[in-house]
Amino acid sequence: MSIPAELAARPVIQKLQAFHPRAVAAASNFRGELTLVVPAELIRAVCEFLRSDPGLTFNALTDVTAVDRYPVEPRFEVVYHLRSLKTGERLRLKAPVGGEQPRLDSLVALWPGAHMLEREVFDLFGVHFNDHPHLRRLLMPDDWQGHPLRKDYPVEGYR
Numbered sequence: 001m002s003i004p005a006e007l008a009a010r011p012v013i014q015k016l017q018a019f020h021p022r023a024v025a026a027a028s029n030f031r032g033e034l035t036l037v038v039p040a041e042l043i044r045a046v047c048e049f050l051r052s053d054p055g056l057t058f059n060a061l062t063d064v065t066a067v068d069r070y071p072v073e074p075r076f077e078v079v080y081h082l083r084s085l086k087t088g089e090r091l092r093l094k095a096p097v098g099g100e101q102p103r104l105d106s107l108v109a110l111w112p113g114a115h116m117l118e119r120e121v122f123d124l125f126g127v128h129f130n131d132h133p134h135l136r137r138l139l140m141p142d143d144w145q146g147h148p149l150r151k152d153y154p155v156e157g158y159r
Contacts, residue, residue, distance in 0.1 A: 003027045010034065012056055014089065016018055019049050035092040043080075043095045044105035050082060050091070051110055058082040058091055061107065062118035066125040070151040075099025080107070097127060106132040124149040 007027045009014060012034065017024040020103045023046050026037040038046050038138035050058040053078040063081040074096035082091045092138055119138040126147035129135055137144065146153055 004029075009035070012036075012050075012089075013065045015056060016049065020045065024078050025051075033090050033092060035094060037096065040074075040078075040095045040104055043078075043093070044107060044110070046093070047080070047082075047107055047110055056084065057086045058089075060085050061111035061114055061117075064104060064107075064114060064121055066121045066127055066149075068125060068149065068151045070099065073098060073103050076102050076125060078104055078121060078127055102127040103130055104128075104133075105130045108132055116139060121148065124152065 003013065003024060003026060007029055013024055013027060013036070016036070020042060023042055024036050029036045030148050037115075060083040061080065062083050062151055063079075065079050067077045067079060069075055069077065076099060078095045078097055078098040080093040080095070082136065083089070096102060099140055102125070103118050106118055107133070108118065108129075114134070116138065117130055118157060119135060121127050122129060122132075122135055123137045124147055136142070139150065
């Protein structure tokens, strides 16, 4: 996957590529919503740029979730939905993360609302968020084994 020519001219992509040449690994557009694939190690820097750039102002994080692509590597895609309250524009970011020890930087310092969303992704998929202020289970009991939304999780749980 790469950046199609018709999307390469979009201001958000041009600004991100000027910010960091590897900031956008791929781009797609579906029903008017732009999706960018961002390398996992750049997710925090890219989000900070998107939030603070005066021409973009993606100042609202509306959701964080994940997709398990098992058995494909990188196994997980952590998906962020951003919105600019100034322009109404929406943006989806996907950060591919390997399955062995899935880790990403936390975005709680940028958007405090990420706190519970990252805890949910941790609880259900097992993705760890570096520097999260209180990363622990949210939905499952503390003594629960495994992460139930992983594709290799047993249907009836571990016995």
